Amino acid sequence: MSQIDGLIKMIGEEKSKPETKRSVTRVIATASGKGGVGKTNVSVNTAIAYSQLGKKVLLMDADLGLANVNILLGVIPNYTLYDVISKKKNFDEIIIKYRENLDIVPGASGFYQIADLSKEEKENLIKNLNSLNSYDIIIIDSGAGLSDNVLSFITASNEVIVVTNPEPTALTDAYGLVKAISLTAGDIEIKLVVNMVKDIKQAKVVYKKLYDVCFKFLKVEIKNLGFIYEDDAVRASVKKQVPFILSFPDSKASQSIKHIVLRLEKLDHILEDKKGIKSFLERLFK
Numbered sequence: 001m002s003q004i005d006g007l008i009k010m011i012g013e014e015k016s017k018p019e020t021k022r023s024v025t026r027v028i029a030t031a032s033g034k035g036g037v038g039k040t041n042v043s044v045n046t047a048i049a050y051s052q053l054g055k056k057v058l059l060m061d062a063d064l065g066l067a068n069v070n071i072l073l074g075v076i077p078n079y080t081l082y083d084v085i086s087k088k089k090n091f092d093e094i095i096i097k098y099r100e101n102l103d104i105v106p107g108a109s110g111f112y113q114i115a116d117l118s119k120e121e122k123e124n125l126i127k128n129l130n131s132l133n134s135y136d137i138i139i140i141d142s143g144a145g146l147s148d149n150v151l152s153f154i155t156a157s158n159e160v161i162v163v164t165n166p167e168p169t170a171l172t173d174a175y176g177l178v179k180a181i182s183l184t185a186g187d188i189e190i191k192l193v194v195n196m197v198k199d200i201k202q203a204k205v206v207y208k209k210l211y212d213v214c215f216k217f218l219k220v221e222i223k224n225l226g227f228i229y230e231d232d233a234v235r236a237s238v239k240k241q242v243p244f245i246l247s248f249p250d251s252k253a254s255q256s257i258k259h260i261v262l263r264l265e266k267l268d269h270i271l272e273d274k275k276g277i278k279s280f281l282e283r284l285f286k
Contacts (some may be wrong), residue, residue: 029140029235031181052101075098132277154188175214179221
């Protein structure tokens with residue numbers, strides 16, 4: 001057992017003890033400036049790592065165009081987020097219990113824009129989202145790019161994890177996303193995960209490049225959340241439709257994810273009044 005795995009086991013045992021007061025739900029969005037950088041893989045495996053800590057986690061696929069979470073998990077949903085938006089189902093009817101401490105809201109390949117919902121549709125969605133306040137962590141896998149739906153879910157969250165990789169085009173698009181987020185919601189905390197890196201040195205170089213340009217031109221300080229090694233285990237897990245943290249728990253990629261989750265817990269210092277479902281709803285329909 002690695003040092004990281006030992007620490008995760010210890011934290012999980014502590015979390016399993018009875019609590020006198022449950023903390024407010026933490027809503028984390030994952031985002032990327034372009035597709036193909038591994039954002040959904042980060043979302044899925046981060047959610048599983050959190051569940052291994054004993055946290056009650058909900059992974060919501062908020063891509064209203066091209067949903068991928070269920071594909072990576074090998075799950076065929078009967079209903080999706082689209083059924084909630086279109087008022088055919090409630091959240092409790094579409095949620096899939098994937099494993100202990102982890103539930104899934106399948107994504108919707110629909111046609112809705114959050115901003116275009118009618119008053120009645122918004123009220124219905126608010127009522128359903130309010131029912132999710134029993135979770136410790138909600139991870140929202142937003143779509144790639146800068147659509148209104150993507151920005152709505154990102155800026156409504158307490159914090160956002162921007163996923164990029166060392167490719168110049170990915171860095172350019174990540175900068176564009178950070179700019180859009182900062183203009184839409186300047187108070188949101190932005191953290192960076194550099195995916196598919198060869199070594200620590202490359203990860204540090206990529207982070208510094210993006211940090212410097214964001215601070216110089218946007219006056220935005222992005223936090224370095226960590227990196228994920230380029231790893232054959234990731235590709236193999238996608239083919240197997242079993243997340244790499246489960247199928248290859250000792251791989252470099254899995255250890256990277258576990259380290260990121262531990263850093264997320266250490267960095268958990270957002271004010272309580274900015275957390276929770278109530279805050280998320282107020283910002284989503286702002």
